[in-house]
Amino acid sequence: KSLLIILAIFRGVKVRRKLRNLSQANTAAVAQQSASRPHGTETQCGAGSSSACGIPKWRRASLVGCSQEAEYPQREAAGTTQKAFCEMVTRELETQMRAALRIQSFLQMAVQQRRFIQQKTAALTLQRYFRTWQTRRQFLSYRKAAVVLQNHYRALLSAQRQRQVYLQIRSSVIIIQARTRGFIQKRKFQKIKDSTIKIQAVWRSYKARNYLHKVKAACKIQAWYRYWKARKEYLAVLKAVKIIQGCFHTKRERTRFLNVRASTIIIQRKWRATLAGRMAREHFLMMKRYRAACLIQANFRRYKRRQVFLRQKSAALTIQRYIRARKAGAYERIKYLELKKSTVVLQALVRGWLVRKRILEQKTKTRLLHFTAAAYYHLSALRIQRAYKFHVALKNANKQVNSVICIQRWFRTKLQQKRFAQKYHSIINSQHQVQERMSQENRAASVIQKAVRHFLLHKKQEKFNNGISKIQALWRGYSWRKKNDCTKIKAIRLSLQLVNREIREENKLYKRTALALHYLLTYKHLSAILEALKHLEVVTRLSPLCCENMAQSGAVSKIFVLIRSCNRSVPCMEVIRYAVQVLLNVAKYEKTTAAVYDAENCIDTLLDLLQMYREKPGDKVADKGGSIFTKTCCLLAVLLKTTNRASDVRSRSKVVDRIYSLYKLTARKHKMNTERLLYKQKMNSSISIPFIPETPVRTRIVSRLKPDWVLRRDKMEEITNPLQAIQMVMDTLGIP
Structure with a gap:
């Protein structure tokens, strides 16, 4: 649009300059008319001079224009020839130069008339130029007012758009903060819930142990007394049991292998006892019974010691869990503060990036406008330079000017105008393509934004539904436990916790899978x-x-x-x-x-x-x-x-x-x-129910x-x- 406005201004300047030249050449045209009347008023010279009189003669041209329209093409050549002959004969060298300039102006005017003769007459064309000059001042004032209004309106639109972008970013940041805070609060609630359940379980187990201690106090005192009495007699055996316990804790997976090896040793000893004889067999059986009795006693004592150790271990683990929970809470608090600070920094960076992006877009638009104006001014300067060079060359070669040279120069001017029109159309097409490309990008961006908003809304709704379903499930579980939490269910829960606590490592699924695959492949x-x-x-x-x-x-x-x-x-x-x-x-x-x-x-x-x-x-x-x-x-x-x-x-x-x-x-x-x-x-027949x-x-x-x-x-x-x-x-x- 700016390029079209600049072209219109350039055309107006060009037309005003032509009108000024015509007004200066008015006197010469009058003299030319007086010289060319003996040759007849119906010749082309008379028609050209009457039409070239300028603005003071535009009414006369409008009156005779209709009558001369049919004879205009034939008069033009004869009038041009007569004018050139009269000027070469009657005037001096300076007069010839001025006449050549007038002939060029007449030729250019004739070219303009020939271009528009199919649509409008020459008189209407002169009237349009005059009215254009007359109404241009009013147009300029209107255009200035329109530009001011457009600037204010565009500023208002950009402010509204920036306000919408800011509100969208603010709403998204608020949603992210709400989600993050909800997640942190939910995780805190889950930790508090787990710790509460653990404390309740520990408290219940503590009450149960106190009750058992009160009931079985005498039994425990007797057991400890017997244990102290028997301890002196079996110190050596106790050392062996401790060694076995250490081996058992360090190599739990060797239990099955040890059993297989013990059975293999028993079979080997039986076979060797059979070969050695009945006496050796009886001795072997006696040793076997003695070892079995020792093993049973050792296992029984180990079982008693293990029970005491497991009680102490469970108490120590409970204390450790409580201390670790306190440390984890402090660590999570520090982590939350760091996350909050990083979120604030990230928001500041995003806002700065958006402002810089907006400034860069405005700079690119301004740079593109400057580039377009510079390109247009460069093309205008090239045209002015070409016109000036053409004028200088014409002035130097005016001594030998003839009609052929004038016709050639007219033809070249025509070609230049044709090239200018082609360039003008190519610039307009490129502008249309750029505008279409920008509109297409805007449409694609709007479609992408719509899809992203739909996806975010769907994801938000899905998260909301999942949160509601989780809350409902937690509430149902809590209400069911509160309604049906009887002594039988508590006993079952305690037994399951004991089973989960005492489960062995080799009975877990991943260990069983690895062991089974090893057996299958080897x-x-x-x-x-x-x-x-x-x-x-x-x-x-x-x-x-x-x-x-x-x-x-x-x-x-x-x-x-x-x-x-x-x-x-x-x-x-x-x-x-x-x-x-x-x-x-x-x-x-x-x-x-x-x-x-x-x-x-x-x-x-x-x-x-x-x-x-x-x-x-x-x-x-x-x-x-x-x-x-x-x-x-x-x-x-x-x-x-x-x-x-x-x-x-x-x-x-x-x-x-x-x-x-x-x-x-x-x-x-x-x-x-x-x-x-x-x-x-x-x-x-005894079957009464049919099959x-x-x-x-x-x-x-x-x-x-x-x-x-x-x-x-x-x-x-x-x-x-x-x-x-x-x-x-x-x-x-x-x-x-």
Whole structure:
């Protein structure tokens, strides 16, 4: 817009300069008219001189303009030639120079007239110039007032926009502070709650211990007296017990190994006693009984000492927890003050950054405006320099001026104007593109802001709902405990706390997982592998982290190799049953399903199991085979739950044929079992309740098979009916 205003001002200056030149050349035009009248008033010279008289002659030009419009193109050439001839003959060199200048002005005026002759007449053009000059003063005053109004309005808009940005930043900072304070208060409340519960538990245990001390004071005094009396007699044995206790505390995991070694030593001694003879055997048995009695006595004394030590340890831990809680509270207070200071500093930095960004944007806009003005002034200066150079060259070469040179210069001027118009249009197009680009960026920014606000609002609502649900859950738990907190529940809670306190490290899930994976990957004995599979079945059923550890350890491929190496014996069937259950637990977890499916020959191995254990139920072997059959069907259905895997398996025609044949055999066996039960009912007349055979319904229930740690109402247990299990596999694959 500013560039267009500058161009309009430049055109006005140019037109006023032309009008001033025409007024100065008025006298010369009058003399030219007097000289050219003998040649006829209808020539082009007369028309050009009458139209070039300037503003004092504009009424006469408007009157005769309509009559001369048709003859104007023919008169122009003749008038120009006559004028040039008269000027060369009748005037001196100085007069010729002035006449050449007038001819150039007439030619430029003719070019302007030819440009607008298709739309308007020459008289209307002169009137428009005059009216433009007359109304320009009023336009300038209006423009100044409009610029002042625009500046005030833009300042108001920028102030409102900055106010909105400041309010948005302030509201977001207030929300962040509220969330942070709520989180800190909630964490403090949780700590206070935990410490209160612990203090209550300690106080209750303290009251219970006082009661027990009062009831059993005499018993304890007698026990301590006997203990003091017996202590003198068994000092040596007590030293040995202390050594055993130290070894037990430092190497707890060696207990099982020591038991195995003791049993191995007993077997070796028995074998050696058998070889040595009956006398050595009797001596060995006597020594064995003596050692067993010593071991029992030592264990009993160790148990008594351990009870006393555990009581002292629990009291010391309670005191330590209280002291650590006080230290943690002081540390959290210091941390909260530091966080508050850092938040204030961060807010100051963000506000400073926003102000600097706003100042930089204003500077870039001002710099762009200065650059545009400088570019325009540079182009104007280039045009003025070219016009001045053209004038100087024309003045130097005016002695040899002729009509051809004038026509050439007119043509060059035309080309320059054409180039200027092209540059002007290109500048306007670039401005339009820049404005369109800025509007597009503004629209994109508004869309992004809208999406971000929607996301923040959704996140805020979700956090609010989660907080409400947590508060409701805490209140329900508190009200339920307050309503149902009887002596029986307190006793159960105390027993659970005691069990959790006395649990051993080797009984935890991660230890059992590591030990079971070690046994499975290193040992080859069937009993060790069966024990490892039992442990793995428990940990994969209860913990998703154990499922991920098992998938990463490479034990899945080892289990498949173990399944392929087993036969149809009862111990091998037990191993296969636990192995399939472990694989099913791992496959139910979505993050580890791919580890089971990517094992080598996974689908073929499972189909071989289905083919092998498809016997009818009734005996012990068949019952175990039936459970293996149903668990394998569930495992296949879970693995082929996704569309890509199901289509991959459907592309293998042999697999589909095997599943279809298994379905036919299972359906025939189910029909035969139903008929046999109906026949037994008819033969046995003592049964008063009629038997209604179960009809399996084909439904898509694969998605409802979830791990045991997922507590949902629509979760379904594993299928035990063979026909329903094989139908679930066919529905998963999409086999009709």
